Amino acid sequence: MFLNSIIADPERVSRLIDIAQSSLQPLLKGAILYTIPLTLITFVCGLILAVLTALARISSVKPLQIIARIYVSAIRGTPLLVQLFIIFYGLPTIGVVIDPFPSAVIGFSLNVGAYASEIIRAAILSIPKGQWEAGYSIGMSYPQTLKRIILPQASRVSLPPLSNTFISLVKDTSLAAMILVTEMFRRAQEIAATNYEFLLLYLEVALIYWVICFILSIVQGRLEKRMDRFVS
Structure with missing residues (x-):
């Protein structure tokens, strides 16, 4: 019904095309x-x-275990939008004022760090203990064994979930519009506020997000294949 009403009005169709092109x-x-x-x-x-x-x-x-556990639990147990609001709108009430873009960087970094840490921790723990023992047996220290033996193997295990985290982050950045960061979704809101074509603008933004994530998913697949060849 909605599409029929638009198609039946050539002037509306022309206007929507012009808005889509200009935006x-x-x-x-x-x-x-x-x-x-x-x-x-x-x-x-x-x-x-x-x-x-x-x-x-x-x-x-x-102490390190406790601090890390509390950090992960706090971030994973609260909404990302609330975290952004605390940083951008909450901290100024105690005298800590941070600009929109740095606030978004801090908020998203803390969020990614908490979720990705569980991926990396699981990947490290999945490496057999014999790999650690092998490193120690040839005189490597803990940092050397971790850097040269464990992390390269763990990176292969963690690549798919970390890639998914990156793709999800692309979509999550739209929340930065809520703290006045003029990213793509914020631009769409500003344009739609002038012409009132909210559906058109939001669909256009959704299409751009979809294209970006589709390209990233292709890159992810190629990286995984290359990593498989490297490991084998």
């Missing part, structure tokens, strides 16, 4: 300048935090 450039600009950089920066920061957290979880130092 494509600012939407892509928002993706290139904010969405993609935000995804890359937060994933790298989150991955570093995830490795440190995973190592703390499997260490024999109790």
Whole structure:
């Protein structure tokens, strides 16, 4: 019924086409300048935090284990949007003011770090203890064994779930619009507020997100195949 009403009105169709064409450039600009950089920066920061957290979880130092466990539990037990609001809107009430983009980086990095740490921890624990013993037997220290033997094997195990985390992060960055980051979804909201074609703009954004994630899924598959050849 809705589509029929649009098709029956050539002027409406022409207007929608014009809006879709004119909005494509600012939407892509928002993706290139904010969405993609935000995804890359937060994933790298989150991955570093995830490795440190995973190592703390499997260490024999109790205080480190407790701190890492509380961090993971707190982040995984609360919504990402609430975490972003605490950083951007909550911290200024105690005098800590952070700009929108850095706030998003901090929030997403903490979130990725907590979830990815469990992936990395499981990957490390999946490596047979004999691999550790083999490293020690040839005179390697704990850091050397971890770096040269354990982590390369664990990276193969953790690649698929970490790739899925990265793809999910691309979509999650749309939440940054809620803290005034002018990424792609925020741009769509601003444009839709001027022409009131919310459905069209949101569908256009959804299509761009889908294309990006589709390309990333293809890259993920190729990386996994290359890793399989490398390991074998």
